[in-house]
Amino acid sequence: MMRSSFLIFILAGIASTACSKKNSPQGDNKPDVRQNTFYVSPSGNDAAAGTLAAPLRGINTALAKASPGDTVIVRTGKYYEKVVFPRSGRQDKYITLKAYPGEKPVIDGTGLSITGKEALVTIRNASYVVFEGFDVCNYISSTPWVNINGIVADEGSSHIIIRKNKVYNIEHNVAPADGRSGHGIEIIGNTGTPMTDVLVEENEIHDCNTGYSENLTINGYVDGFIIRRNKIYNAENIGIDAAGGYAANPNPAFNYARNGLITENELYDINMTTGPIGGIHGHGAIAIYVDGARNIIVERNRVRDCDRGIGIVSETDAFPTSDCIVRNNVVANCYRTGIYLGGYLGYTGGGTRNSYVVNNTLYQNNRENGAYGEIEGELRMTEHCIDNVIVNNLVYARPVDLMFHKYTSTGSGNEIDYNLYFTTGTPGWIWNTTNGTPYTDFNAWKTASGVDAASVFGLDPKLAADMSLQSGSPAKDAGKVIGAEIQGTLDVNGNPRIVGNKISIGASQ
Numbered sequence: 001m002m003r004s005s006f007l008i009f010i011l012a013g014i015a016s017t018a019c020s021k022k023n024s025p026q027g028d029n030k031p032d033v034r035q036n037t038f039y040v041s042p043s044g045n046d047a048a049a050g051t052l053a054a055p056l057r058g059i060n061t062a063l064a065k066a067s068p069g070d071t072v073i074v075r076t077g078k079y080y081e082k083v084v085f086p087r088s089g090r091q092d093k094y095i096t097l098k099a100y101p102g103e104k105p106v107i108d109g110t111g112l113s114i115t116g117k118e119a120l121v122t123i124r125n126a127s128y129v130v131f132e133g134f135d136v137c138n139y140i141s142s143t144p145w146v147n148i149n150g151i152v153a154d155e156g157s158s159h160i161i162i163r164k165n166k167v168y169n170i171e172h173n174v175a176p177a178d179g180r181s182g183h184g185i186e187i188i189g190n191t192g193t194p195m196t197d198v199l200v201e202e203n204e205i206h207d208c209n210t211g212y213s214e215n216l217t218i219n220g221y222v223d224g225f226i227i228r229r230n231k232i233y234n235a236e237n238i239g240i241d242a243a244g245g246y247a248a249n250p251n252p253a254f255n256y257a258r259n260g261l262i263t264e265n266e267l268y269d270i271n272m273t274t275g276p277i278g279g280i281h282g283h284g285a286i287a288i289y290v291d292g293a294r295n296i297i298v299e300r301n302r303v304r305d306c307d308r309g310i311g312i313v314s315e316t317d318a319f320p321t322s323d324c325i326v327r328n329n330v331v332a333n334c335y336r337t338g339i340y341l342g343g344y345l346g347y348t349g350g351g352t353r354n355s356y357v358v359n360n361t362l363y364q365n366n367r368e369n370g371a372y373g374e375i376e377g378e379l380r381m382t383e384h385c386i387d388n389v390i391v392n393n394l395v396y397a398r399p400v401d402l403m404f405h406k407y408t409s410t411g412s413g414n415e416i417d418y419n420l421y422f423t424t425g426t427p428g429w430i431w432n433t434t435n436g437t438p439y440t441d442f443n444a445w446k447t448a449s450g451v452d453a454a455s456v457f458g459l460d461p462k463l464a465a466d467m468s469l470q471s472g473s474p475a476k477d478a479g480k481v482i483g484a485e486i487q488g489t490l491d492v493n494g495n496p497r498i499v500g501n502k503i504s505i506g507a508s509q
Helices: 059-065 442-449
Strands: 036-042 071-074 077-079 094-100 105-108 117-124 130-131 133-140 147-152 160-163 168-173 183-187 199-201 203-206 217-221 223-229 231-235 240-243 258-263 264-268 287-291 293-298 302-304 309-313 325-327 329-331 339-343 356-358 362-363 379-381 389-391 393-395 400-406 415-417 420-423 426-432
Touching: 036 059, 059 071, 059 094, 117 130, 117 133, 133 147, 147 160, 147 168, 168 183, 183 199, 217 223, 240 258, 264 287, 287 293, 293 309, 393 400, 400 420, 426 442
Parallel strands: 036 071, 071 094, 077 105, 094 130, 105 133, 117 147, 130 160, 133 168, 147 183, 160 199, 168 203, 183 217, 199 223, 203 231, 217 240, 223 258, 231 264, 240 287, 258 293, 264 302, 287 309, 293 325, 302 329, 309 339, 325 356, 329 362, 339 379, 356 389, 362 393, 379 400, 389 415, 393 420, 400 426
Antiparallel strands: none
């Protein structure tokens, strides 16, 4: 079977932020006396100089004074304002807005109005900027059809860093019929200028009511991003979403996220049934979702106790999810499926193409049945899966579970092999349709499906509490080596992934 030999572009590095500026000679050889650091405090005064001893009062006041290379440092306290970056920095001269070391400034939306779509922090057509170390919270509305957000970056903003912030209580508290929607953090490429060199790292997003939207979204013409080491929990809908096909950009060629890395994130307690959307869809939220995007790597994440784990799926006809890699992740104790591919059943023809699901560990998912009353499967394939590779995955199923569930006869050219399946109970196997023949015998499954020839069933993988392999595990060095480009250089614990040209099955080497 032909495989695309794509090499996914990932940012080689994020430019360092410039927190100071050297004095530059003037025509008369006098030093540049322009201030390079502005301080803000709730006890400050907007007419003050902005020094540490005489701080400004408003964050926006300080940003209005900042030029490329300058830093705005904010002291602890609450700031009731919608913050907007008014201009760009330059290469190696970022404009930086950050918390004073060891302090906790809070951008608080309590009492602030919202009309249409707004955010507490907006980076709009502004590049080379840093936003770091804030609480962004308490932006709440019960007005129908608004879109309420914590942090938004859009309109071609590039070379941006959103780091070490806490985003919570961003809430659109209306019924689903009234357009319940919002985001904790949204990166949206909605112009003809691509958003590049975007880093969102070490943020914490929790307790947001985002309705039909997501907690951390990358959508539209975003070309080159890293979503790294974030923690997302207590969410009513999708955790991280790299999306395409949702009219974020008017040009179809630009209307999907691409060339991104989603890595080392922790997601848990993402549960749609905690909000009114769940009353319609049940446990339908997904922790990490690649939907209509292309060339995305999802690696070394830990997902637990969510509705679903990881999906590389398409909800739109013209935007198949393609050329993606899901590798070295742990997905445990989710209500429904662990990892899945394909289009929505009977709904779209986009599907999933030329993608890899390799070296993941799935542990006792499928706590509740799916939308059709079925067990969705630890590994799941729905409509239009074409030329995908599902190899070296370790599946430790519940006593009553499905190891692999392929719903329909659509799709072709998929390689499924070198997986290890184990359960303490009786497994179920389904191939073709939801109501098709269930195979409970492994050899019968292999004969019927034509896959899993080199896979292993029934051997205890000997997992430790952190999902690493204990001594004597049959998964050790038992996988198929494809190569570091596909399988990565590190396992989920940060250890070398391929050792002596051998690789273990599952997320841990």
